[in-house]
Amino acid sequence: MAKPQKRYVCQACGSVSHRWAGQCADCSEWNTLVEEASAVVTPFQAKHDLRTGGRSFELVGLDADIVLPERMATGIAELDRALGGGFVEGSATLIGGDPGIGKSTLLLQAAAKLALAGKSVAYVSGEEATDQVRLRARRLGIGHAPVQLAAATSTRDILTTLSMGPPPALLVIDSIQTMHSDLIEGAPGTVSQVRASSQELIRFAKERGTALVLVGHVTKDGSIAGPRVLEHMVDTVLAFEGERSHQYRILRAIKNRFGGTDEIGVFAMQSEGLAEVSNPSALFLTQRDEGVTGTTVFPALEGTRPVLVEIQALVVRLASGATPRRAVVGWDSGRLAMILAVLEARCGLSFSNAEVYLNIAGGYRVQDPAADMAVAAALVSALSERPVAIDAVAFGEVALSGEIRPVAHGALRLKEAGKLGFERALVPAAVAKEESTLRMTGFRTLGEFVDHMLGR
Structure with a gap:
């Protein structure tokens, strides 16, 4: 009889190796290779022709009539x-976030609302007892919701129980790292167990039309733990972001087969649970009556939703010979170094003997390249101690040549700024030609923008 071949799977990236090593050759992580027994391969199986003996299926065209889910x-x-309109029947959703960020609280609130609306909802917890979940529900004021609770970690037991009656409309598994399948060996949380348990649960959801939600742990760098293939198996991946020291949480769609990505939902953690924030722009703006040096308001765009955030900069002059420090919170440090280099090379400003600190107010993280011009405005304001007008917003992408390039959805950004009471906008020259209720000043190069701020 042929011997089973051993293989080693990286728990960080999912790559497979036939020999154990201390460091993964693909992702360079240490001590992540775990032994996993593969299927027995016989000479007959190796030579068998897969082109015969299967079941034929029908091929359909792209123009076939379909029913929207x-x-x-x-x-x-x-x-x-963030979901694109709600849960889709038969879909699988993976939500990840740091411990204590509010994943279980949000899903329990959503399960309670669906149950009160007449939907059958099952909530299976592998980390808490049912009494703990009931106590949290009472604290949130949803203890009367008809949600079916269970505390189980065996995938076979869960599927056997759910198959005995009508399938639930929503099934929440909290969390997938605690589930265990007896079809393969391994402790809960390993690559093979997470993959096998997820596959069986997703198969049940697809066959019975149940909307499945899997809660996933995250690693120390913020990515979802377990094999990378888990994110490919599900239909939607949501990331719950935010600092536990801050009140606000951001739910971001990273992948969505039934809708757009990069949509966000904003919540505020309160004593009665997570509350919706309908106007997130007001959260990230500092209320002030006079201008402050080093601050600029930037209309960011998350999917189709504009969010106004405040960019804060501080420039501290050092004695000659000291090594200046660059500290960034909420933005890309490499992008800051590029903006500083363009300001020095193209605009004649000197930051070589100064420490630079940049912060995005409210714990928000900005990934929009349109923030270049707003960051440059905050840096110039902090360096020259000239405040930017409190009724002005700024956005635009800065090139290495010093050119200010237009960005997408400029009209949407300007409309959101106008709704919140802003009257002026510092924008690229191409955007200044668009119609808007704001008074716009356009700039072709970063040098023109710096001259405008310094009154040259």
Whole structure:
């Protein structure tokens, strides 16, 4: 009889190796290779022709009539926005976030709202007892919701129980790292167990039309733990971001087969649970009556949603010979170094003997390249101690040549700024030609923008 071949799977990236090593050759992580027994390969199986003996299926064209999938609105508008309108029947959703960020609280609130709306909901916890979940529900004021609770970690037991009656409309598994399948060996949380348990649960959801939600742990760098293939198996991946020291949480859609990506939902953690924030721009702006040096308001864009955030900069002059420090919170440090280099090379400003600190207010993280011009405005304001007008916003992408390039959805950014009471906009020259209620000043190069701020 042929011997089973051993293989070693990296728990960080999912790559397979036939020999154990201390460091993964693909992702360079240490001590992540775990032994996993593969299927027995016989000479007959190796030589068998897969082109015969199977079941034929029908091929259809792209122009075939289809029915759009129905969505279940949870009643939580911010969650529905991130999902693209609600949960889809037969879909699998993976939500990840740091411990204590509010994943279980949000899903329990969504499950309660769906149950009160007449949907059958099952909530299976592998980390807490049912009494703990009931106590949290009472604290949140949803203890009367008809949600079916269970504390189990065996995938076979869960599927056997759910198959005995009508399938639930929503099934929440908290968390997938605690589930265990007896079909393969290994402790819960390993690559093979997470993959096998997820595959069986997703198969049940697809066959019975149940909307499945899997809660996933995250690693120390913020990515979802377990094999990378888990994110490919599900239909939607949501990331719950935010600092536990801050009140606000951001639910971001990273992948969505039934809607757009990069949509966000904003929540505020309160004593009665997570509350929706319908106007997130007001959260990230500092209320002030006079201008402050080193601050600029930037209209960021998350999917189709504009969010106004405040960019803060501080420039501290050092004695000659000291090594200056660059500290960034909420933005890319490499992008800051590029903006400083363009300001020095193209605009004649000197930051070589100064420490530079940049912060995005409210714990928000900005990935929009349109923030270049707003960051440059904050840096110039902090260096020259000239405040930017409190009723002005700035956005635009800065090239290495010093050119200010237009960005997407300029009209949408300007409209959001106008709704919040801003009257002026510092924008690229191409955007200044668009119609808007704001008074716009356009700039072709960063040098023109610096001259405007310094009154040259």
